[in-house]
Amino acid sequence: MNYSKTAIAVCIILLLSIAPITQGKENGKLNSGTGCGCHSQSGTNVATPSVSGLPSQYTAGQNYQLTVSVTGGVSGSGGGFSMDVDKGTFSYLGFAVGISSTGDSATHSITGSSSRTWGFDWTAPSSGSGTANFQLAALTSNGNGADSGDRWGTLTIQVPENAPTNQPPSASNAMLTPTDAKTADSLTLSYSYSDPDGNPESGTVITWYKDSIAQPQGTIPGKVVSSSLTAKNEQWYAEVTPSDGQDSGQTITSNTVTIQNTPPTVLTPAISPSQPSSNDDLSITISSSDDDQDVLTTEIRWYLDGALVSELNDQSTVTSLATRDGDQWYVEIRVSDGEDTTVWKTSQTVTIGSSQPVNNKPTIMALVLQPYEAYTSDSLYFDFISTDNDGDPIVDTEIQWYRNGVLMPSITTTTLSSEQTSKSEQWEVHVRINDGTEWSDWEISSSVTILNTAPELDSISLDFSQAQTSQNITLSLSMSDLDGDAPASPETRWHKNGQEFTSIENQITLPSSLTSKGDNWTVFVSANDGQDLSENELSVSVEIINTIPNTIAELSHTSLEDLVLSITNDDIDGDLVSNEITWYRNGFKEGSLDGQSSVPAQLLGPGQVWSVDVIPNDGESNGSMASSQITIENLAPTAQIDIESNRLWDGEEIKVTAQNSTDLDGRITTYSWQWSDTSGNSGTGSGKEYTFIPNGMVTVTLTVYDELDSNGFTSINLQTEAGPKVTSLDAKSIQENVKLTWAWDGPDATFEVFRNGDSISVISELEFVDTPLISGPTDYTIRPIIDGQGLHSGSSSIEGFMVETIEPAESSVSTTGGLITGLLFIILSIGSLSLIFIDRRD
Template sequence: MSQRRVIVAVTIVALLLFVPAISGYQGGVYNRAYGCNCHSQTGSTAASVGISGLPTSYDAGDLYQLTVSVTGGVSGSGGGFSLEVNKGTVSIGAGQTLVKVNNQGNSATHTMAGNSYRSWSFDWSAPSQGAGLVTFEVAGMTSNGNGGTSGDRWATSMVQIPENIPANNPPSVANVLLSPNNAVTMETLTLSYSFSDPDNDQESGSEITWYRDSQALPQGTVVGLSVPSSETAKGQEWYAMVKPSDGDDFGSVVSSNTVTIINTPPTLTTPTITPSSPEETDNLTAAFSTSDDDQDILTTEIRWYLDGVMAVEFNDDTTIPSIATREGDEWRVEVTVSDGDDMVTRSSQIMTVGEIADVNNPPEISTIAISPSQPLTGDDLQLVYTTQDQENDAITTTQIEWLMDGIPTVYDSVTIPSEATAKGQVWEAKIRVNDGKDWSSWYQQTVSIANTPPIVESLTITPIEVYTSDDILAEYSFSDADGDPLENPLITWSKNGVIQTEFNGVNPLPAQYTAKGDIWAVSIKANDGESFSQANSEVVVVVQNSLPVLSIDEIPDNLTFVNTELTQLAIDPLFTDADNDSVDSTIYWLRNGFREGTLDNMTTVPAAYFGAGQTWTLTIAYHDNDGPPQQFIHTLEIDNLVPTARIEVLSTNLWDGEIILVDGGKSIDYDGVVVNYLWEYQDSSGNLVSLIGEQIEIIGSGTIGIILTVEDDLGLTATTTRVIQTSQGPSASGLIASNEPTGVELTWQWTGDLAEFAILRNGEEVAVTSEYTFTDKPIIAGPTSYTINPVIDNQTLIAGSTSIVDFDVAILTDSTSSVSDTGGFVLGVMLLIASIGVISLGLLQRRESDE
């Protein structure tokens, strides 16, 4: 028997080794979504874990709020979870204390504060486009709170979410234009267009087909968006077809305008007559040249004019023989060239035969100089000269040329601006003059641009007020007209009027060499590598008392005592003084701008003083009795934690069109109270409804998305979502009403289980029955509406009701009435006689009163 027990025990131990592992820690554990062997599965009720807030398919880059919930399992509220996701990033919002995320952002688990919950919320950012299927794995545990690992239950789950890949929209092009519109043979054709894409995709792979004389050219004949002139000829018709592409799809093909290559007019040079000073014995010859870009055959017309009259006998002759000229004749030639489409006409200057020139002596330049003679970069160059002429002729024309380092420049006046010169350049001025008949010889003068010393533009000492603990920094700025790089300046330091040669070139002057009361001066000369600045700049400063320094442990900008082990806020101020002066200090604490006197000069503040949303200011005033007072101010905010929104569906039956009770009362704010509940829900029909209140009633059908936003007493909000699915509920139908002697008899059909039925006449409830028929006894006849509202578990159905409108109720009279027709007639006659008597008596009394 004992041997059998041993075998059973060994078997049980072996089986336990195959139990999936789940590591449960009070502060959570990452990357254990597959389970562990720490906590046993001895709890009586099975647990289940799920993830809500996941979309059916995710949109790349979107943010989703997810909630891990553990249900079932052992009784109590304690639990934990560990989640892993293979793509995207998990994160938590500000103030979230129940969940923590690892550095990689791919695993989340509960915190120490979160191990007393069974629902945890966090954010998940979907991966970038093209990531594909995402896998979530989660393990959740329900604990019994006994501090051990026995009696707990846990579960695991895996969910995969595909990527929502939107369909690509094709691009389009507009304003497709081929220019110039009136192109000639030697012009390049350029295609332009506007590309647009609904998805903001970049253009990629667009196809352009070129057409010449309606024939498509092979791809590669024209590269890019331009047709070179070498591909075109007069008379051709060109256009292009653009097929836009975004790399995935092509858009509609759009055609450009058609451009016809038009004729290029021929080219004709201005004709001249040779010789330029003919005698009577010289033949006159017309000289010119022609060309045509279209290689058209050209025809040329030559027309000679003597004293303004066309000499037709020499038409189209290029030469006039000397026998046809005489001294004093004024000749001009006019040439016209045509390519068959366009023509160009040009005329020569008038030439006089036998014209004799006067004898003239050319002018001279007597003096020439460039001022200044030793120019710097900042100097304008001025050409100064004088002229003379033996005949005292006036100088009509002056020609000036400037050369820089032997190269001609664009300058042709007597002045060269300083902006055009640079150090080291050699400038040469050349000049000649004309007296209206002859030019003088060329005269020239040369100068070199010399170095300009740099200038100290500014010199300051930083800081403006120097203390014992301060280094003294000389800050300066130089300028150099030559643009030379500035080299080490000449820096000299003086203390109390005595030059300190050991600090030559030192900058900044170290604080260790200064003392309170010293008078220090610094002077500086700029250096461009060739010369120092001419002026010596100097600044003087007196070393002031060194102010005390406060060092203090890091104080947080934000603080919360909720779900933490903090019991107080403590500071440890430490004062130091470079002059070894004693330091006096005072500590103040202000809460929301008001001084808390009980905390004066206190370095600790108990947690009981702090409240959510408060602003605290720490002020420490201190001085060394020599310098100005110092003040340290630090402001910290007491965090108002974000509330946690929770949605609870109270209704058991989730039926289309029926009232569903939804409650937000389990929402919680750890450092305050939830004061507002804002609801929105939308069903499959697109009906969007907004409500307020801790508990609401919703009516919808199909998939209903519910959004709850809660707000705490300090205005912070939190939002959660939940999706419920309704189904078709039971319903009453086929309501029939009929007038019967006993009243209005109502009958209907019912498709559900046992229920009660509220009978409404004209909207008012008149009875409740559990039968499928009812007899109503209205007291008023006429059009009447009836509604049958089923009632199940105290829930009155709306969509499951049935109605009949404007039913004509007839009040039926009982044929066994004891009142006879004869009796009624006799009673009517008696009432008529009594009425006549009363009227007659009244008339007699009136007559007597008139008499």
């Protein structure tokens, strides 16, 4: 039986049985940005998560590439993460990261569980969404396939929206009504509000002026001045400074309203006794009033049988001496406050000595419209007191309602429902009664202005329950209003750690400049409809938590010196900030430099790309990673030409060298030469050394290149002069020899002798004897050599010198002997070769 195969099968079955458990751990976990309880968290090596790619403020709809990393914890390369966001959506194309169907959570996949760095995208939310909140949990795993021994950490990041700059609002058409207000009238302010950003009105300041004196803020809340605060002849106007809760606009001024005189009122007079005899004096009772408390003057006119008795003018009594049986008397009265006078009010008619009195029409003595202070939610009703001097019952009542001075004929009820009224309307009621014979005069009530109904504060909230020191905190509220008024700036009272903070009273935004880590702020709020505050008050609190630090990393480098990292840390909370520094060379991590603030010059090379990642930590949280990158600048090589030739003669070789050219940060790979002279000669070449033959003034240019193809060049100018020459070259035949002689006018030299272009000797004399091998035309050249340099222009030649033919002497050598000797040599050679190929036997 094959036991090894059986064991392998069993192992495969066991591995398959535990595969789902392993996959469940390695395949990530969504919606767990605050961490999980399934992995152990003991030990001192804390895992530190970080995120790069997030902006300090996001632009609505823009896509950002994020990199999530985790460092520290346990050793190894495996890890995982879970990240949640409340605004915007995550996305990823690949296999290492999984995204939730709603796009608000990301985690590692089974493919990504072998890494500790993951990349994916975040698309910012639409405009007006506010701050986006990120929760990240990341762990480093020990790879044992279980929950034990791992380390994890969490990170919270808030990214506010990059909101456009607020523009101040404006107000226009400020109007104070009624323009002909009397003492009994309330003054109502109206104006138009406009905001270019579409922001609602919040925090608008209204300042009331009485006789050009500003009234203290708070004494007249809202847009209505109660009639109880005004008096005749006072001049009132208002200034409006609009606000959207952030900025205030230009102040505008309303029209000025002068409180006019309120006419007095007088009740219908009654003569008593109502059935007088000729012995009774006639008298009247007068009831009058004036809202301005003016002194009233009363006019009285008595009529006898319909004719005015002027002698009784302004008399309140008619003596019995002036009456007789059968007379019919009535009286008319009116009152004046010096500015306005009432209409004449006529009493009943009485007959002297008559047992059957003439019917007297009924009168309404007091008509009161209630409530005196009516709101939108109140119905209006009236009461009146009526009299009938004849004691007749009231059989009918006629009612007329007037809105803003206009008769409303469809309304004849005794009660005006609240559904029929609106804020700021002025209502009055006209009433007359009938005793079955006559109608009374119309009695007009005082007017009632429908006042504003205070709003109801439904709910309030703040942007955050926990906010960082760098975040402004804005109040939001919801209110209901029976008048349909839009919300105005609420009344707010901010308390820090239980103490009221009056500098931001009535503001809806708590600026970050006033907050500190550890503060607890509470705001108490009353709603405002522009005129009145809500009767109920609500409160909400926010805790100020740690703000993550910010950092700026900048790399700077001077050639041949160290690469230096400059770090600028900023922590609004004033915490001490440490930095995690990671270096990369050409994209690969340089672990030996972790935590270092510079790179030694000996590690730098031209063209290398160095980058650094810096993650700040304030002792509580990591800040956003800052990165910087720099390419090491390549220094161009320096070209230098040195002349190795001691003499510069026309037509002779000049040797130059580039051996002293340098490249401080690399090596020279190519040497390129160019030259030209005034005789029209030129040439090019390469190599560290170069030889050329110019004539006259010559310019030599050297260009050197390094391994990155940077170059440097230089040029020199040279002047050649005429050099020494071989002269008087002569050749003579002496039997089988040729004798050469010449003259020389230069310094000490040796002479190289050429026959037909081949060097045959170097001598120091001025003559040479040659023994040619063949006869016929022969060329000879004598080239002088000075200090090892052969001269070209200084050489001299003879061409076509005829070398004579010499007959050789008869040889005494036997041809037969030579043949025999050759054959013997061949036989010996063959024998030697055969011995080589014969196998040796031991």
